[in-house]
Amino acid sequence: MPSTSNEPTIQLLDKGQDEDDGTTDDILQNQGPLSVFDLGMIRPPPPSNSGSMEVHKASCASLSSYSSSDCEPTTCRHYDDLDNEDSNSSGFTFGNCISSSETREELDLKTQRRHDHNKISFQTFRLQYLVAFTAIMLADGLQGTHLYVLYEGYGYSVASLYALGFVSGAITSVFTGALVDRIGRKKAVMAYCALEIFINYLEQFPILLFLVVSRMIGGITTNLLYTVFETWLVTEHRKRNYGEDKLGIILHDSNIVSNLAAIVSGYIAHCLATAFGPVGPFQGAVGFTFLALFIVTSLWSENYGSTSSENNSSMKEHIVDAYETIVDDPRLSCLGLIHGLTEGSLQTFVFLWSPTLKSVSSSSIRPIIGLDENGEPAYGLVFAAFMLFGVIGGLIEPKLRSVVHKITSSCNSTGERESTDDSDDGTFTVNSLCAGSYLLSAFLLVVPCIVHNENPYAFIVILSSFVLYELLVGVFVPSQGIIRSIYIPNESMCSIMTMLRLITNIAVSIGVIMTIYVPTKVLFGALSSMMALASILQFSLLPAKNIVPWKVKRD
Numbered sequence: 001m002p003s004t005s006n007e008p009t010i011q012l013l014d015k016g017q018d019e020d021d022g023t024t025d026d027i028l029q030n031q032g033p034l035s036v037f038d039l040g041m042i043r044p045p046p047p048s049n050s051g052s053m054e055v056h057k058a059s060c061a062s063l064s065s066y067s068s069s070d071c072e073p074t075t076c077r078h079y080d081d082l083d084n085e086d087s088n089s090s091g092f093t094f095g096n097c098i099s100s101s102e103t104r105e106e107l108d109l110k111t112q113r114r115h116d117h118n119k120i121s122f123q124t125f126r127l128q129y130l131v132a133f134t135a136i137m138l139a140d141g142l143q144g145t146h147l148y149v150l151y152e153g154y155g156y157s158v159a160s161l162y163a164l165g166f167v168s169g170a171i172t173s174v175f176t177g178a179l180v181d182r183i184g185r186k187k188a189v190m191a192y193c194a195l196e197i198f199i200n201y202l203e204q205f206p207i208l209l210f211l212v213v214s215r216m217i218g219g220i221t222t223n224l225l226y227t228v229f230e231t232w233l234v235t236e237h238r239k240r241n242y243g244e245d246k247l248g249i250i251l252h253d254s255n256i257v258s259n260l261a262a263i264v265s266g267y268i269a270h271c272l273a274t275a276f277g278p279v280g281p282f283q284g285a286v287g288f289t290f291l292a293l294f295i296v297t298s299l300w301s302e303n304y305g306s307t308s309s310e311n312n313s314s315m316k317e318h319i320v321d322a323y324e325t326i327v328d329d330p331r332l333s334c335l336g337l338i339h340g341l342t343e344g345s346l347q348t349f350v351f352l353w354s355p356t357l358k359s360v361s362s363s364s365i366r367p368i369i370g371l372d373e374n375g376e377p378a379y380g381l382v383f384a385a386f387m388l389f390g391v392i393g394g395l396i397e398p399k400l401r402s403v404v405h406k407i408t409s410s411c412n413s414t415g416e417r418e419s420t421d422d423s424d425d426g427t428f429t430v431n432s433l434c435a436g437s438y439l440l441s442a443f444l445l446v447v448p449c450i451v452h453n454e455n456p457y458a459f460i461v462i463l464s465s466f467v468l469y470e471l472l473v474g475v476f477v478p479s480q481g482i483i484r485s486i487y488i489p490n491e492s493m494c495s496i497m498t499m500l501r502l503i504t505n506i507a508v509s510i511g512v513i514m515t516i517y518v519p520t521k522v523l524f525g526a527l528s529s530m531m532a533l534a535s536i537l538q539f540s541l542l543p544a545k546n547i548v549p550w551k552v553k554r555d
Contacts, residue, residue: 150278181493332500348514358376360455363458445528
């Protein structure tokens with residue numbers, strides 16, 4: 001029988017313990033005056049009769065020495081209000097019984113201070129990452145703008161040397177990520193910077209052996225560039241308990257920064273090449289890489305594949321774990337194939353766009369945007385336009401994601417949507433956005449195949465299709481980062497990402513080598529087919545119950 005005296009029994013919430021084992025009295029006697037947070041852990045026993053309100057008031061009165069005022073009915077939840085709640089929540093928490101306005105103001109102030117501190121902490125973290133990433137993208141852009149010119153000036157096959165880097169990346173992708181997860185992501189970023197400095201130094205000498213070594217190491221650093229920065233970011237972000245929506249913000253910022261850096265690096269490369277020749281941009285890349293290395297060494301903290309990876313797991317275990325994870329989850333294999341197709345298309349497009357525009361420039365009407373005074377494609381301006389539209393794509397990506405989310409959620413007005421994990425965490429939205437972007441890209445990349453070179457409007461039509469393709473690249477690249485953060489576990493993220501890049505490296509190697517032997521129109525048809533296949537595979541990741549995500553209510 002519950003006590004009916006004026007001194008009601010007090011129970012302490014001890015991980016679901018129901019019976020009083022005497023610990024409550026010890027705490028009340030030895031702990032001293034209770035704080036607001038202590039009161040939040042105390043509850044009276046559930047009433048067994050209609051006098052629940054009297055028991056409730058008596059319980060509050062017994063705690064009057066710990067409260068600045070009596071509990072008011074308007075600020076407390078009574079047992080009568082709990083009749084319709086689940087039986088597991090029959091207990092009553094006294095944390096809401098403190099009606100002192102001063103106490104509530106103190107709690108609100110502490111909450112606000114904690115919120116402000118987290119906001120400042122996130123902005124600092126965001127700035128530390130983006131500044132270092134910007135320096136890296138500037139360095140990468142500087143060497144990329146004049147790599148073709150430099151190799152051609154040395155008298156070597158550009159396509160062969162370029163493909164060699166991706167062959168090296170394919171061979172080393174199996175164990176590179178496992179090594180990163182083992183030694184730590186910060187150390188891997190520092191190693192990337194050191195290797196890039198060494199590469200850019202070797203590129204300045206017209207010696208074939210130096211160039212071969214440079215491209216082979218470049219295959220490793222390319223794998224690191226596309227994996228280690230993102231894996232450090234995602235793991236560090238979650239380790240600091242920032243919201244997943246804020247992770248999407250930084251990934252979105254990274255895409256914009258990458259495209260802006262490409263635009264700026266093009267101008268800097270032009271100035272350096274004018275002053276120092278074709279090796280000038282590579283000298284500038286060394287300087288920016290040194291800056292990134294200093295920032296990372298000074299400001300970044302270390303993180304690993306898992307909390308136990310630092311000392312216990314070997315590199316072999318990381319490789320085996322990553323392989324088993326991919327085998328056990330077919331979605332990861334599908335994701336790797338999708339990224340291989342899309343990035344392979346993009347990297348091959350880099351080799352194709354300039355000769356394609358040149359082949360149709362002679363028959364184009366003049367004057368027209370994109371051609372210089374000699375009737376040749378203005379490569380610098382065209383490249384800047386590509387990057388600018390990539391920035392625009394990154395800027396509109398959140399808006400497009402919001403529109404897609406509203407469209408996929410519109411069924412709420414006609415029926416009851418099924419609650420699924422894929423729809424709740426935004427996976428359905430980003431998958432749909434990526435699939436649609438890939439499909440549109442397939443239509444744009446087929447344009448050079450159907451437009452005749454003799455057509456006077458061929459140049460402007462093909463250039464427009466290329467610009468719109470770069471716009472879509474700016475849209476789906478940040479969405480791909482969100483998808484990777486959803487599907488790939490933190491524990492072996494870098495191992496899995498570099499292992500999946502095996503597909504990417506093979507696709508790019510084949511695509512670049514084919515530029516030597518296959519007509520351009522045929523290659524663009526292949527790129528269009530690759531993007532169409534990527535779209536189909538991306539749609540296959542959508543659960544069937546989400547494709548038709550509603551059910552009609554029935555009586």
